[in-house]
Amino acid sequence: MNEKALRTLEYNKIIQQLRDLASSSRGKELCTNLLPKDNLGDITRLQKETSDALSRLIRRGSISFSGIHDIRPSLMRLKVGSALNAVELLRISSDLDATLRIKAYGGYSGKDGEEETEDSLTEYFAGLEPLTPFNNEIKRCIISEEEIADDASSTLKNIRRSIRLTHEKIQSQLSSILNSSRNLLQESIVTMRNGRYCLPVRAEFKNQFQGMIHDQSSSGSTLFIEPMAIVRLNNDLRELGIAEQEEIERILATLSEMAAQYIDELEYNYNTLTELDFIFARANLSRQMKGTEPIFNEDGIINLKKARHPLIDPKHVVPIDVRIGQDFSMLIITGPNTGGKTVTLKTVGLLTLMGQAGLHIPAFDNSMLAIFKEVYADIGDEQSIEQSLSTFSSHMTNIVSILQNANEDSLVLFDELGAGTDPTEGAALAMSILTYLHNRNIRTLATTHYSELKVYALSTEGVMNASCEFNVETLRPTYRLLIGIPGKSNAFAISKKLGLPDYIIEDAKLRIGKQDRTFEDLISDLEASRITIEKEQEEISKYKAEIEKLKKNLDRKNESLEANRERIIREAKEEAAKILQEAKDFADESIRKYNRWLQEGGEIKEMESARSQIRDRINKDVSLPKIKKKPSKKISPENIKVGDSVFVVPLGLKGTVSTLPNSKGDLFVQMGILRSQVNIKDLEPAEAEDKKPEISNRTQSGKIRMSKSASIKPEINLIGKTVDEAIFELEKYLDDAYLAHLPQVTVIHGRGTGALRNAVHTYLKKSKYVKDFRIGGYNEGNTGATIVEFK
Known part of the structure; x- marks a missing residue:
């Protein structure tokens, strides 16, 4: 990519922002050297890495690449067999710390223990080697850049212990000498000379003080003498220091x-860490710019949706929609100065460079970019009213270079093409340049003020007009790009708003050719029609949205009704099957009892009792459902009190009030062993029980079960009964207990001869209700009782 285009489109400013987001020196270097690619595979790889890093940042939060040092020079020294110093080893340790931290970030497990989903960065993270044992050894031995730990080796520890002891001996000797020779000393202090301990002795007493002279003061009045008594200790200290080193x-x-x-x-590790630093810097830049991954093609198609120039303050930038390359290969943008034409060119050019460099672009999802081998741009600063020949020559020199090098794989951007010279000649020259590029099918965007180029775009296939919208009422541009509509200079309208007399404006209009006036009027009519159509489309969109919302609500209601209908039918079938099964089971059981009585010669009284039970059960099951009526007599919260007898209508049971109703009218009622929360609306006075309404079969079935639950006991006593009597009572008791949903019951049969216990156990083995049974425990009756567990 040519350097001039990168500089003109301010690509270097984007790179500087990217560089600031990297932490390591090599990461910053990779950012600085990032250039747009022209290979689809390379671009796709870079974009995928940026997207995956951004996804990880969103899911896991920020990642730190601090503490990464450039250890490449140290590694080169290791390759040739050199030893590293403490600083270099600590930098290696710091890199290994960063490796461990970043590898843990990459191998994150989710809340449910799920591993991080594989992506283009998985291989980077997986290849990192923290070398924890080696890193721990460095930390154990080296405390800081200037200090090695005593525990680095036993030898070092012993040497330093000896050094400390020698220091103590020297200090003790010096203290003694200071006290005994105070009159010979200039000062009662200990100094160091050439790494040895000395005392400041007056020059006139040097012969009286035994020791080695190491230095003297500038005046010569003081000699720094090492006392002879500590010479050996100082020598020992020096030797220990050498041994320590x-x-x-x-x-x-x-x-x-x-x-x-x-x-x-x-x-x-170092190369991977810095590469990840570079990748996550791209992801952080995308997050700052609210960027998205563009879709690339090799067909020269650009379709940017709500694109924003990344160097303009996000609070003030106006998103634009730009497209080129599908229906037309050239876009000519017209409109007034400061209307956003140049920003449009720079936005398209800069986003193209960013996308091909693997950076996300500040635009909506599914924005499309083409891959160009070169981007050429002739974009100058804001034009003054008068342009010198040198300015025109400079632009033309650049344009000549572009025409010589551009091809079908290039994107060309011209700002104010043909400006800076005679308007007639400039327009003709601009038209010829654009025709040459158009004939070669080179994607081109150009801005202009020339009406001739507007006509050229209207009359040439594959060339499209576009304009930057301008609000004449406020004299301000809206910065919206309108593709398909040529722009007006609005010079007359602006001048009139600013106070130029009407007679001057009318005179100026007469000086414009008829054809030009007709063309400008046509543009005005097109603009008015566009505004009207946009308003109508906005209203239509609003109506469509409302209709769509109503349609969705209707579909949702229909789905809900259908689901409820299917649920009601399914529940009805399930209830019918359940009732039928209960009836069949009851009939089978009754026939079995009848046959047994015939074989065993049962009493007529027992058979008649069983027949009465069957008749009552049939009458209950076949009774037609009736509509449930509201309680005939309501109970008000003011009249009810704890201990009152009430009738619970939905359950068909009598009970006693346990608590007063709350603000919602809910209270607790004790019904036998069952304590339940009900609403006061579902209660009647106990005396109204005889007047309680009939309820449906389903509720009646519930009433049977609730009645059993309220009256059944958790044990049955069979002591003193014959085997036949006991089994008959046990059978009826188990039926009632099972209907009451008791989890388990106790059958008391006593110890005795064991005949009753054996008979009970034999029956329990055959019962379809029984899941398991066992002899009672220590506090459950021991062998005199059996604990029965229901299915």
Whole structure:
């Protein structure tokens, strides 16, 4: 991509913003060197990486690339066998810390333990090697750039212990000498000379003070003498210092040898971390600009939707829709100065460069960009009223270069083509340049004031007019780009608004040719028609939206009705099947009892009792449902009190009020062993029980179950009964307990001879209601009772 276009379209400013978002030195370097690509595969890869990084930022939040150092020089030294110093090893450790942190970010598990979805960045994160044992060893041995830990080695620890002890001995000796020779000293202080401890002795007493002279003051009155008593200790200290330094160098050499084993991993980590830094800088730039990934094509089609120039304040930038390359290959933009024509050119050019560099563009989703091998731009600063020949020559030199190098794979941008010279000649020259480019099918966008070019666009196939809208009432541009409509200069309207007399304006109109006046009037009519059509389309869109909303509501209601109908039918079938099954089971059980009585010679009284039960059950099941009536006598919250007897209409049960009603009228009623919350509207005084309305079969069935629940006991006592009597009562009891939905019951049969217990167990094994049974526990009656668990 040519340097002039990058500079003219201010691509370097975008790169500077990108560079500021990178953390590492190589990441910033990669940002600085980022140039637009012309290969679809490379562009797609870069865009995919940017999109995936942005997706991770949205899901996981920001990622930090701080602490990454350029360790490439250190790695080069390791390759030739050199040892690293503490600073270099700490930088390697810092890189490994960043590697561990960033790898953890890339391998995130979701709330449900799901791994991060694979994308174009997965391989980057997966390849990182934190080398935690090696990193921990560096941290164990090196405290800071100037300090090696005592525990780096046992030898170093012993040396430093000896150094401390020697220091203490020296300090003790010096303190003693200071006290005994105070009159010989210039000051009672200890100083260091050439790394050895000395005392400031007066020159006249040098012969009385035994020691080695290391220095003297500038006046010569003071000699710095090392007392003979600590010479050996100082020598020992110097030797220990040398030994300490040698041990530190050995430790650093050992760490360097370890680092040399991981040269490839360290190099890969550094390159990957900085590459990810570069990728996430692109993603952060997209987030700042509210950018989207464009769709690329190799057919020269550009279709930008609500595109915004990224260097204009987001609070003031006006989005534009621009398209070219599908129905027309050339777009000629007209309109007044400061109307946004130049910004349109720069927006198209800059977004093209950004997209081909793998950056997201500030535009709506599904915006489309073409891939161009070159972008040429002849865009100058705002034009003054008078332009010198040198300005025209400069533009023409640039245009000549563009015409020589542009081809079908190029995008050409001209701002005020042909300006700076005689209008007639300039218009003719501009028209010839555009014709040459159009004949070569080169995508071109040009801005102009010349009416001749407006006519050229209207009369030439594949060339389209566009204009930047201008509000004559406010004398302000709207910065909206209108494709298909040529723009007016609006010079007369603007002048009239600014106070120019009408007679001057009318005279000026007479000086314009008839053809030009007719053309300007045509444009005015087109503009008026456009505004009218836009208003009508806006109203139509509003009506369509309302109709669509009503249609959706109707469809939703129909779906709800259909779903309810199917649900009601399904529930009715399920209820009918349930009632039928209950009837069949009851009939089977009754026939079984009847046959057993015939075989065993049962009593007529028992058979008659069973027949009465069957008749009552049939009468209940076949009774026709009746409409449920409202309570004939309501109970008001003021009249009810705890302990009152009431009748619960939906359940068909009597109960006692346990609590007073709340603000919603809800209260608790105790019905046998059942305590339930009901509303006061569903209660009647207990004396109204005889007047309670008939309810549906389904509610009646519920009443049977609730009645059982209210009266059934959790145990049955069979002691003292014969086997036949006990089994008959047990059978009826289990039926009632099962209907009452008791989870388990206790059958008390006593110990005795065990005959009754065995008979009970034999029956329980055959019962279809029983899931399991067992002998009672210590506090459950032991062998005298059996605990039965229902299915």
